[in-house]
Amino acid sequence: MTWKIPLIIALLLTSMSGVTLYYRTLYYDAEKARKIAVSDGEKQQIAFEQLNRQMQTVTALDTQHTKELEHDQNLIAQLERDVADGRRRLRVKATCPNMSAASSASRVDDAAPARLAEAAQRDYFRLRNRIDIAAQQINGLQDYIRQVCLNKIPKS
Secondary structure, eight states: OTTHHHHHHHHHHHHHHHHHHHHHHHHHHHHHHHHHHHHHHHHHHHHHHHHHHHHHHHHHHHHHHHHHHHHHHHHHHHHHHHHHHTSSOOOOOOOOTTSOSSSOOOOOTTOOOOOOOHHHHHHHHHHHHHHHHHHHHHHHHHHHIIIIISOOOOOO
């Protein structure tokens, strides 16, 4: 019977050591999973902040270019009204290549100055408007590329 007591004590110590090691392993695994979850959460927070900054930049660019486009369209509309009311005139630089140098130009003192046809004037203003829209779109895309795509925000 004397040999049974140390054997029982040894078995109890061994089983307690095994249980301790088992729970220790569970603790370290749980701690490792927690650290990974915290790290993933921090990475997602950084990505969210970067996306938020990019959205703010895009919104600011959109607002800026929209205001510039509205201003340009207002100028064109005012110019069109001024031309229609006679306060301003459209001048066209033109040459007639079919005219010979030897022919003399006839002159009439009361002749009206050359003007663009009404359809040509409308086309002129429509073309100016479309040029301004295209220019603002191009400028907006270039600003987007410079300020959002190429300007990588460093991770903190």
